[in-house]
Amino acid sequence: MEELFRPVSYSRTTISELMIPAYANFGGKIHGGLLLSLMDKVAYACASKHCSGYCVTVSIEGVEFLQPVEVGEMVTMFASVNYVGNSSMLVGIKVIAENFQTGDIKHTNTSYFTMVHKGDDNKPKRVPALILESKEDIRRFLEAIKRKELRKSYQHELDNVKTSLLVEIESEIAKLSNERCKIALP
Template sequence: MQKSKPISYSRTTITELMIPSYANFGGKIHGGILLSLMDKVAYACASKHAGAYVVTVSVDGVNFLQPIEVGELLSLHASVNYVGRSSMVIGIRVVSENVKTGEQKHTNTSYFTMVAKDDSGKPTEVPMLELEDQADVRRCLEAIKRKQLKEAYKDDFDNEKSSMHLEDNLHLLTNERVIIK
């Protein structure tokens, strides 16, 4: 295994034409199709960096910013933003392009956490990450901050959940669209 790899080594772009069978009942590209394509580009990017089989362990921040139309070209740009011992955070930027007008729109950004596995299925160490420019440094620092905030949120929520008493919190349902039977 190489000791380290630059981000540019595993940077990956997949471009695919959005066809009618990808559309939902509203005529836009189905979110599930988009998630599948994002998982595919995350796998390609992470496995190239790791030099190993990888699995998806979490997906953060899938926000559908704009609809994607049938007939547009969809480009999914992925890069390794952060590496742990066996895990990698893959940043994905999705851009659709109207081939007739050339208009491009940023439709999604997401972060997939992938873990490298050895032949026996156990997590295996990945190469360190070589940050090549200021944008790489920024994305890596943002990934570290997202990781810290995610851990803090999980801890806070677990603490709230374990100390929550149903009768003390029923007032939270007062202005919600629920009926208790």
């Protein structure tokens, strides 16, 4: 069977939503959870379009709220498939908020959602390969490969730290003297 390819532009997805008072937290800013839900929605739409099927979110990377979103602002989320594996896709999402009264536009978040295509049997299903149409597409694809390498390296390093801390916990306890914690061992 011949490999199916789709261009990045095929599944690029944009979702905009006006932020209403019901979306605000007690501080008057838009709930981060609501924004995450909208990001998940645009990631799903983008990934599902790319593979013409059902997808699930398996991880989210880079959730850092750079600026608060206010009631009355229009939030727009731009999503594109930056990388594909066998059954997974990395969807990059850029979030901006626009204040209609002032004309200000601010970048509030960039996140990366790993989505997996699922077949009718609920098992991972192969996704179409990606046609990179611009230098920006190529940069994003290469950056995704680097993110994957760094994530593996980070996990390996963290596993090593956990192992060594279990062995050296007595000598490491002294490092906690300047931290905001209290040890209460039995």
